[in-house]
Amino acid sequence: MELSTVIVIGVLVLLGFYLVSTYNRLVKLRNQVRNGWRQIDVQLKRRHDLIPNLVETVKDYMGYEQETLRQVIEARSRAVATEGKGPEEALPAEQMLSGALGRLFALMENYPDLKANQNVARLMEELSSTENRIAFSRQHYNDSVMAKNTAVESFPSNLVARLFGFRHAAYFQIDTQERAVPKVSLR
Amino acid sequence: MPARISCPYCGAENRQGASTCRLCGDPLSAEAGFRPAAQRKLLRRTDFVAAARANRQATTRLVLLLLAIGAGLGYVVGWNLEIFLGDAIRVADSYRAYEQPGHDSIWFLSAWGLWGMAIVLSLSVVWTLIALRQGDRIVLRITGARPVTVDEEPVLHNVVEEMAIAAGIPKPQVVVIETEALNAFATGLSTRRSAVGVTRGLLEALDRDELQGVIGHELGHIVNLDMRYATAVSTLVGLIALVADAAWRVVYVSGRAGAARRVGGRPGGRGGGGGAAVAILILFLVAALAPVFAKLVQMAVSRQREFLADATSVRLTRNPHGLISALEKLSQQAAPFPGANRATQHLFIVNPFKHFPEKASRLMATHPPLEARIRRLGNLGG
Numbered sequence: 413m414e415l416s417t418v419i420v421i422g423v424l425v426l427l428g429f430y431l432v433s434t435y436n437r438l439v440k441l442r443n444q445v446r447n448g449w450r451q452i453d454v455q456l457k458r459r460h461d462l463i464p465n466l467v468e469t470v471k472d473y474m475g476y477e478q479e480t481l482r483q484v485i486e487a488r489s490r491a492v493a494t495e496g497k498g499p500e501e502a503l504p505a506e507q508m509l510s511g512a513l514g515r516l517f518a519l520m521e522n523y524p525d526l527k528a529n530q531n532v533a534r535l536m537e538e539l540s541s542t543e544n545r546i547a548f549s550r551q552h553y554n555d556s557v558m559a560k561n562t563a564v565e566s567f568p569s570n571l572v573a574r575l576f577g578f579r580h581a582a583y584f585q586i587d588t589q590e591r592a593v594p595k596v597s598l599r
Numbered sequence: 600m601p602a603r604i605s606c607p608y609c610g611a612e613n614r615q616g617a618s619t620c621r622l623c624g625d626p627l628s629a630e631a632g633f634r635p636a637a638q639r640k641l642l643r644r645t646d647f648v649a650a651a652r653a654n655r656q657a658t659t660r661l662v663l664l665l666l667a668i669g670a671g672l673g674y675v676v677g678w679n680l681e682i683f684l685g686d687a688i689r690v691a692d693s694y695r696a697y698e699q700p701g702h703d704s705i706w707f708l709s710a711w712g713l714w715g716m717a718i719v720l721s722l723s724v725v726w727t728l729i730a731l732r733q734g735d736r737i738v739l740r741i742t743g744a745r746p747v748t749v750d751e752e753p754v755l756h757n758v759v760e761e762m763a764i765a766a767g768i769p770k771p772q773v774v775v776i777e778t779e780a781l782n783a784f785a786t787g788l789s790t791r792r793s794a795v796g797v798t799r800g801l802l803e804a805l806d807r808d809e810l811q812g813v814i815g816h817e818l819g820h821i822v823n824l825d826m827r828y829a830t831a832v833s834t835l836v837g838l839i840a841l842v843a844d845a846a847w848r849v850v851y852v853s854g855r856a857g858a859a860r861r862v863g864g865r866p867g868g869r870g871g872g873g874g875a876a877v878a879i880l881i882l883f884l885v886a887a888l889a890p891v892f893a894k895l896v897q898m899a900v901s902r903q904r905e906f907l908a909d910a911t912s913v914r915l916t917r918n919p920h921g922l923i924s925a926l927e928k929l930s931q932q933a934a935p936f937p938g939a940n941r942a943t944q945h946l947f948i949v950n951p952f953k954h955f956p957e958k959a960s961r962l963m964a965t966h967p968p969l970e971a972r973i974r975r976l977g978n979l980g981g
Contacts, residue, residue, distance in 0.1 A: 444767070451764060534753065541757035548765035551917065556767070 434572040441560040445581045448553035452584070455545040456506055457495060462542060463488045463513075466535045470516075473526045480516050487512040503584070513539070550584045557581040655907070658828065661900045665835050668889050668896070669723055670716045672839060675878075675885045676846045677715025682875050683849075719842055727834045739786065744774035744796045755802060758810050759795055762818045765915040771795045771821060775802070781932040783948045785817035786826055793821045800932070805925055812912055812922025816948055819911025825904045832897050839893040846886035850879065901965040909972055919976045926976075930969040 467481055474481065487509040494502040517536075526532055560581050564573040572578075749756045756773055763770040771787060772794040779800040787793025795817045797810075805813065820826070913919045929949045950966045 448767070451767075455764070537753060537757065541761060544757075544761045545764050548761050548915070552765055552767045 431572060434569050435576060438560075438563055438569070438573055438576070438578045441556065441563055442578060442581075444556040445553070445560050448549065448556045451549040452546065452553055453496070453502075455542060455549050456491070456502065459509070459539070459542045459546065460488055460492050460495070462535065462539055466532075466539060469529070469532055469535060470520065470526060473523050473529075474519065477516075477519050480512070480519055484509075484512045484516050510543075513543075553584050557583050657903050658900055658907070661896050661903065662828075662832065662835075665832065665839075665893060665896045665900075666720065666723070668893055669719045669835060669839050669842065672842050672846065672885055672889045673715035673717075673719030674709070674712040675715075675882050676842060676849055677718075678709040678712035679846075679849050679878050679882045680715070681709050681711030682878055719838070723835050723838050726838055727831045739774060739794060739796070742776055742784065742796065744776045744794075747773055747775045752802070754807065755797065755810070758807065758814050759818075762811065762814045762915055765815075766818050766822050766911075768793075768818070768822060771818070775799060781805075781929050781949075783813050783817055785820040787821050788826050788830070789824075790821055793826075795821070801929075804928055804932075808918065808921035809925035809928065810921075811916050812918070812920075812925045813948060815912030815915040816908045816922060818915060819908035820904070822911060823904065823907055825908065828900065828904060832900050836890075836893045836897045840890045843886045843890045846882055850882055850886065898965060902967045905966050906972065906975060909976055913976065923973050923976050926969055926973050 463484065467485060471481065487505070491502070491505040491509045494505045520526055520532075520536075560578075563569050564578050564580060747755070752773070752775065755775075759773050760770050768790040771785070774794055774796040776782075776796055776798045778798050780798050781801045781804055783795070783797040783801055785793065785795050795814060797813070801813065802810070909922065912922050916922070926949070949969065
């Protein structure tokens, strides 16, 4: 065999190795992103399940806050309706629920009896842990998205990505509006 | 003129004239800072991702160094064996390969040495694999940790679950050690089967944010597979110690072989002169120094992994202040820790032997000084 043939075969083999390993890496990253979204879904579901208990427990103490409680229930049912759908649909409903819950938590500060209640304390811990979990799963999701997008964009793995149709993944973003402090009307 | 200069990276005080920082190892003077400047800037500017990368590189270098020590030791042993035993065997077979011209062109080239190297390297691979297959659950028994249910410790369970979600791994088993001392540890050879433990004193002393930082550090150990590292490295160190032991025997044997040769009066035998003397001198040196160096490397790896776990904790919590204030509380603790011993000390978040850093050399410490860790975390937050 000619030396040049050996070199050509060697280069082809190396190229094949690179193709296979890059493809597998991209698949892994894609699955990580998908799994990341499922994890967020699990935590959102958990939050939906916890809210009726909380509302039931605090109802008796917070007779004057019917409006806030109603908002929470409404936001929850809207969020439940988007369960299992993609991030695009679930996001606005979940953000509304977060806002309503935040207002409820703030109001609960005014009721010392409520905070002394063991059941409520436990529910509050579970709910705030769930809020954390949602935040952390979102963080993990976004980290996975970043890893995948970096691989899809950077040379030379972007050539492999284009060849097999790997696309960008969408970040889980929070609207700046949602982050803003809720407006309080004193009228 | 100040008697001490402070490190530009971590801020530690160093004695005047020192070339590298005693805490972080960064060069102190401007001209010495030429090479690692890029790396230092990376660490300072870009947060945990760069910190983790720099750290992994450091660990890889240390493990390679350890392998090189083992390989070098194996080579020197094989080489000496060839000189002092190989010759005798060949003489007995009346086969004098060494008298063929051209064989001895490089005096330290030795086929047996290469074999020794290969044997040590393959032994370390096999031995490490065996060690990794052994149960990691022994640790839980040694430390006297007890698994707790969600109902017993809801907050601890929640924090562990939150951190596991942030790390994207299954939730580890949660255990508690009933002692007043403040400490935490992690174990597990894979992310699928792991455990996180904290002491009762820690649970009572820390608030939620601080606990989150500590649990993040422990999950960092799990995510970074530090138990695997620690097992592999300690196996290598053990193996090097063993081979060094064998080397002493070679010294003994070759001493006798040398004596026999002098008695037998076989002049002109290969290696009878300078080469053999140098070889045995090198063997002496290597057998004496290799285990010490290996131990130093092991401790350096352990310290690197602590820094890495701190950086990982910040990656998971995105909040260095929790871990910083937890470490500050840990550094002020008074309660002794009866459950810890030399075999498990490297597992804990801070060294369970309270006065260890003051008493022993920093080089032999399993953990970096707390001040250095806190300073690095402060850099990540800035």
